[in-house]
Amino acid sequence: MNVERLRGVALKRTSRGAVWQHPLFKAVAPAVDAADAAVRAARGLSHLPKFSMRSRAMGPTHQFGGLHFVASGRATAAQIRDMTGLRPDEDVLEIGCSVGRIALALAEYLQPGRYTGTDIDRRAIAACLTNPKLESFRFEAQDVFSLVYNPGGRAQGRDYVFPFPDASFDVVFLTSVFTHMLPDDIAQYAREIRRMLRPGGRLLCSVLAEEGRDLAALPVARDGYRLRSAEFPENAVAYPLAEIDRLMAGAGMDRSDGGGAAAWAPPADDHLRSLMEQDLLLYVPRR
Ligand SMILES: C[S@@+](CC[C@H](N)C(=O)[O-])C[C@H]1O[C@@H](n2cnc3c(N)ncnc32)[C@H](O)[C@@H]1O
Incomplete structure (x- = not known):
């Protein structure tokens, strides 16, 4: 068998x-x-x-009891603050915020700044909207299709326009979201992020970089990216770093971390390191 x-x-x-x-x-x-x-x-x-x-x-591993959720949220928020230099008075957009793992960790830090979270998972956004610790934060559901996360979504990511004005955020971040998106969709999100970033703004995103990774877990080779599953492309998508750089450059953003992918920094907990295994990349608008 x-x-x-x-x-x-x-x-x-x-x-x-x-x-x-x-x-x-x-x-x-x-x-x-x-x-x-x-x-x-x-x-x-x-x-x-x-x-x-x-x-x-x-995912459900290590979630029981909530300690891991809190610890991983704090660790990721700390890394976002370190890498972007996020100040407490800045405006932040998190795309793909899910149930608020990182928002909860930022809630006390971001005063008087403002936080906006979006996601294509309506139930996750509903959980954020009813969380008493997130009352001062804003959340919006995106009606965008994803075979894995939102099969009923009406818009396509490659056409999606975020409902926020130009130059309205200092920092935009996405953790474990581009890892579930195909190139045309990432290209449109990048254009939108560039539009929404203020001068001096920063984009932090995590990706599954092909470099330094065991590609046996991503066996489906496509033109410029790799998938874990051909049936469910959004389940996991990996890119060469140069391809992510190309998509961002097409939107007018350049990598600002000197050319090397920074490893996702986990807290002092080996489980977290093996769970996330993603690479954090920082981009800034081209002058
Ligand atoms: C692995 S979860 C990560 C959640 C959160 N970023 C975190 O780190 O806790 C991936 C999230 O990305 C969202 N997502 C997937 N595709 C998306 C898209 N095209 N636009 C916005 N969010 C998306 C999913 O709904 C899900 O909440």
């Missing part, structure tokens, strides 16, 4: 390639949510989204 083949068939028939969409996950989620809520209450973490929602942002 070929277990990998069986697993592939099961995934294809029952989900769109994400664990949290699998019927088995959905069947056990209510019980796990209830137990998780009790543990979080004892830890003073009742404000976190429930287990099944947190799993939409980072």
Whole structure:
């Protein structure tokens, strides 16, 4: 029996390639949510989204009880602050914010600055809008198609125009989002980000750079990128760094970290390093 083949068939028939969409996950989620809520209450973490929602942002591994969600959010927020030089009085846009993993970590820092989060996952945005710790932040759902994350979406990423004025943000960031997007969609997001950035603005994004990576996990080679699954392209997409640079250059942004990909800095927790395994890249508008 070929277990990998069986697993592939099961995934294809029952989900769109994400664990949290699998019927088995959905069947056990209510019980796990209830137990998780009790543990979080004892830890003073009742404000976190429930287990099944947190799993939409980072997968279910290590999510139970909420500590990992908080630690990883803080670590990522710290890295965003370090790499972009984000000041507490600046305006920030996070694209693909999911249930607010990083927003929660920025909530106390970003005063009097403003935070806007968007995502194509309406349920995740609803969780942010009802989170008492995120009351001063703004969230918008994007009606954009993704076979994995939003199969009912009406707009295509390659045509999408964000509902925000020109030059309205100092920092835009996306973590683990371009890793689920195809080149034409990234190119349009890059044009939009360039439009929305103020002079002196910064874009921080994480990517699955092909360089230094075991490409066996991304076996489907396409023109200029690689996929984990041909059936569900948005499940995971990897690019050579030069291709990401080309897409950003086409929108008028250049890499500002000296040419090398900075490794995603995890907190002192080996699980986080192996979970994320992404590369953070900083871009600035061309003068
Ligand atoms: C792996 S999760 C990461 C969530 C969050 N950025 C974090 O680091 O906790 C990927 C997120 O990207 C969102 N996403 C996928 N494609 C997108 C697109 N084209 N535009 C905006 N968000 C997208 C998904 O809905 C999902 O919430």
